[in-house]
Amino acid sequence: AKLEAAFAPEALEVIDDSEKHRGHGGWREGGETHFHVVMRSKAFNGKSRLEAQRAINHVLAEELTGPVHALTMDVKGLD
Numbered sequence: 582a583k584l585e586a587a588f589a590p591e592a593l594e595v596i597d598d599s600e601k602h603r604g605h606g607g608w609r610e611g612g613e614t615h616f617h618v619v620m621r622s623k624a625f626n627g628k629s630r631l632e633a634q635r636a637i638n639h640v641l642a643e644e645l646t647g648p649v650h651a652l653t654m655d656v657k658g659l660d
Contacts, residue, residue: 587640590622591659598653614650626658633658 584593596617618637625633633656638645645652 583640584618584620584637587636588620588622588624590620590624592619592621594619613648616649616651617653617655619655621657621659623659625656626660628658630656 584590596619597613598615598617599613624636634654637654637656638652641649641652
């Protein structure tokens, strides 16, 4: 919901990759520790990959300082 509100994406997929990291640092039973975000949004038009990732990290700051251990991203604009 936060990503949709902030970026109005044309496409958004959030994948829980936690099970792939079983036994690694930050992993815990029940998952929801490692995520991969795929997003396409006009909000990223003209932005570098780093700028887009920083914007997402800002929106998800609460989650990233709490339950989420790792977040990987594939984000692009629509231009």
